Amino acid sequence: MHQNETGAPAAPGAPKPTEVTAPCAPTRAEIAAQDGLRFPGRSYVEAVLSPIYESAKHELLEPMMAVHRAHLVMLVEQGLVAPASARKILAALDAIDLCQVASSSYNGRYEDLFFYVEDLTLQAAGEEAGNLHIARSRNDMGVTMYRMVLRKYLLDALEAALLLHRVLLRLAAEEADTVMLAHTHTQPAQPTTLGHWLTAAADVLERDIARLQAAYERANRSPMGAAALSTSGFPISRERVAELLGFDGLVENSYDAIAGADYVSEAAAAAQLTALHTGRAVQDLLTWCTFEYGVLRVADPYVQTSSIMPQKRNPVSLEHSRALLSCAAGRAQTVLQMLHNTPFGDIVDTEDEMQPNLWAALATLRTVFRLLANVLGTAEVNRELLLERARASFANITELADLLVREAGLPFRTAHSVAAALVKLAEAKGIRDVRQVEPGLVEEAALQVLGRPLGVPAEKLRQALDPVHFVAVRTVRGGVAPAEVRRMIGVREAHQAELTAWLAGARSRLEAAAGRLAEACRSLAGAPGAGGEAGGR
Numbered sequence: 204m205h206q207n208e209t210g211a212p213a214a215p216g217a218p219k220p221t222e223v224t225a226p227c228a229p230t231r232a233e234i235a236a237q238d239g240l241r242f243p244g245r246s247y248v249e250a251v252l253s254p255i256y257e258s259a260k261h262e263l264l265e266p267m268m269a270v271h272r273a274h275l276v277m278l279v280e281q282g283l284v285a286p287a288s289a290r291k292i293l294a295a296l297d298a299i300d301l302c303q304v305a306s307s308s309y310n311g312r313y314e315d316l317f318f319y320v321e322d323l324t325l326q327a328a329g330e331e332a333g334n335l336h337i338a339r340s341r342n343d344m345g346v347t348m349y350r351m352v353l354r355k356y357l358l359d360a361l362e363a364a365l366l367l368h369r370v371l372l373r374l375a376a377e378e379a380d381t382v383m384l385a386h387t388h389t390q391p392a393q394p395t396t397l398g399h400w401l402t403a404a405a406d407v408l409e410r411d412i413a414r415l416q417a418a419y420e421r422a423n424r425s426p427m428g429a430a431a432l433s434t435s436g437f438p439i440s441r442e443r444v445a446e447l448l449g450f451d452g453l454v455e456n457s458y459d460a461i462a463g464a465d466y467v468s469e470a471a472a473a474a475q476l477t478a479l480h481t482g483r484a485v486q487d488l489l490t491w492c493t494f495e496y497g498v499l500r501v502a503d504p505y506v507q508t509s510s511i512m513p514q515k516r517n518p519v520s521l522e523h524s525r526a527l528l529s530c531a532a533g534r535a536q537t538v539l540q541m542l543h544n545t546p547f548g549d550i551v552d553t554e555d556e557m558q559p560n561l562w563a564a565l566a567t568l569r570t571v572f573r574l575l576a577n578v579l580g581t582a583e584v585n586r587e588l589l590l591e592r593a594r595a596s597f598a599n600i601t602e603l604a605d606l607l608v609r610e611a612g613l614p615f616r617t618a619h620s621v622a623a624a625l626v627k628l629a630e631a632k633g634i635r636d637v638r639q640v641e642p643g644l645v646e647e648a649a650l651q652v653l654g655r656p657l658g659v660p661a662e663k664l665r666q667a668l669d670p671v672h673f674v675a676v677r678t679v680r681g682g683v684a685p686a687e688v689r690r691m692i693g694v695r696e697a698h699q700a701e702l703t704a705w706l707a708g709a710r711s712r713l714e715a716a717a718g719r720l721a722e723a724c725r726s727l728a729g730a731p732g733a734g735g736e737a738g739g740r
Contacts, residue, residue, distance in 0.1 A: 243311050255555045256309035259316040262562065264301060266351040267320060269720065270344055271296055273447035274427065275335055276723045277440050283338070286727065288331045293728055295327035317341055338435035339427065342461045345551040346426040349558050351448065353470060354713075356565040357419040361706055363572035364412050364477070368405055368699055370576045375401035376692050379685040382670050383498075383589040384598050391598040394670035397584060399683045402691050404484045409695065411480055412702060414473035419709065421469060425450035426460035432549065433457055447723065449716030461549050467561060468542055474564045475535035481571070482528040485521055488579075492518040498589050502581035505574075520578045524571050531571070534564040593670035595636045597626055602676075603645075606667040611657045621657075624648035637668050 229237075238244035243252055275292055278284040284292075299320065313319040324332040379398035384391045425448060428434055428441030434457045441453055454460040491499035505520035541557040542550075593599070600622050607618035625648040629640060642664055646656040666672050678684040681691070 243314075248309065248311060251555075252311075252315070253309040256316060258555070258559050260305050260307065262352050262559075263316065263348045264304060264320075266348040267317065267344070268296065268299075268301070269351070269448060269717075270347055270427065270444075271320075271324075271335060272724050273444045273720055274339060276447060276720070276727060277443045278334070278337060279727060280443065281438055281440055283437055283439070284334050288334065289727055290729065291328045292324065292332050292335055293724060295324045295332055298327050299323050317344070338430055338437040338439045340429075340431040342431050342549050342551055343426045343429040345554070346461055347448070349554060350422050350424070350426070350450075350466065352558070352562065353422050353466070354419055356562050356569075357415055357422065357470060358706065358709060360474070360477075360565045360568045360572070361412060361415050361419070361702075363569040363576075364408060364415065365699065365702055365706060367572040367576045367579075368408050368412065368702075370580045371401050371405035371408065372692055372695055372699065374398075374579060375405060376689065378584065378586075379688045379692070381584065381586045381589060382593050382674055384593050384596055391596050393598050393601055394593045394596075394673045395683045396674055396685060396688060397586075397589065398685065398688045398692075400487075402688055402695070405695060407480050407484070408477075409698060409702075411473070411477040414476060415470075416702070416705065418466070418470040418473045420451070422466040423449075423451045423709075424454045424466075425452070426454045429454070429457035429460035432461050447716060447720040449713040451712075461551075462547050464542055464545070464550060464554070467554070467557070468539055471535040471538035471561050471564070474561065474568060475532045475539070477568060478528040478532040478535065478564070481568075481575070482525055482532070485525045485528065485575070489518060489521050489525065492521065498585040500583040500585070501578055502583070504581070505578045520574060524575055524578075527567050527571050531564040531567040534560045534567070538564070590670070594638065596670070597629070597637050599637060599668050599670050599673050600626060602667045602673045603664070606659070606663060607657065610659065610663065613657075617652070621645075621648050621652045624651050640664070640668060 238246050272293070275284070275289055275296075279286055279289045304316075304320065304323075307319075313322060321332075321336075324335065375398040377398070378401060379396060381397040382394055383397050383400070384393075385395040385400070386392055425441065425445035427444045427448070428439055434441075445453055454463065488499060490496055492501060501516070501518045501520060505518070506516045507519045508517065509515035537560045538557055541553060541560075545553055603625070604615065604618040604622040607613045607621060608615050611618070613621070625640070625645055628644055628648055628651075629637075632644075634640065634644075642659055642661045645659050645664060649655065649657045674683050674685070676684070678687050680687065
């Protein structure tokens, strides 16, 4: 008699439990039948080659064509390929239908996009097209293309970051006089201004912009000519190829050119830090949008309602921004993690999966920056509520301690003790609004601490407890006084202009290089316009 799950005998006539047998591991023959006997195996195609091909044809095709053309021009100029042969190769490159290539799918006939494009060139130009690969490798080509794509994503992210930076500075100028409470440990600390907070946020972003800018400048160096890792015995000009591709210089050491991936890690670290820092500011903005805080109102285009609660104005634009920034930070961390413990050598194959994460992180930063610029640029601030809270708060009490130092000659620590005693007395008497504090309460606190009264004038007490006065007297460099905030904004606007000019210059240099490459190809073809645009049509 069989037993049930408890071990007790099963009832007569009960069906026997179904026996589950673990599947057997597939045999070599079964794996071969499923995946094939030649490269590439079906599972390898699905896991690796097909996704890489899809990414490459989307991001790397035009940079690849530019590298082909620049290298070909250099080979002719160096006397390594005859002009007649080069014209045939150039015509073959121009004849490639890039739209058709971009719409193709991986079919296993070619290992990757490079060999597909090379075969198209060979079909059109014959064996002479093989000379296009003199003194180069997929190693230096791959890293060059990655750097070309990365610089585009970096410039796009920088452009959007500068947009957000401009909006922050504009709002800071508008809110330089908007008195509000600053918080430490999530508790009211001291009065400040919204303009001061916004300037601080702009300063953090400006440093992030500088990190992204530095990452661009180090990424924009050409590895071409390193070949596999040791350069070539042919007398090539690495400098000429770098010039035609818009690089600002070379990765000089040829082993460094193919092994040094710090241009990737630096960009990833900069992207990750930028996402983290921006996310912290967004968290404050979300808090300010709550009903309980109630001082920031996001404009209608950037809020959503509830499916059941008609009154809801959910600031989803800020919520999604926070989530997307976390996603960008995570993708950047993925890049750093994939680099961890990779060998100090050619890792182009690792980069096939790694680079798209970095591109996605930077693309996310770009879209979030643009969204935040619009959300902040149209939001409404409840200045009256901010000021009222500051006026009612005991956060102004630091200025009372300062007053006792100035007027009564007390050491600051003693003055601090008197002010602290005043707060405790007020709490004991049920006083929740600092405006209800009278001079007599100060004298009572002084008697507790010093054993004697201080004779603080009522007028000076009122002034000391006024947050507008608190803000106005803090004129020390970097302080919250409106005039000082406006001075800081002016300095930062000058920085903004410099950064904007740098960005325009970087884009202009890339455009000029593309023009030089196109002109060199037209000259090589022997007829105006024959070479076409750099990067294909």
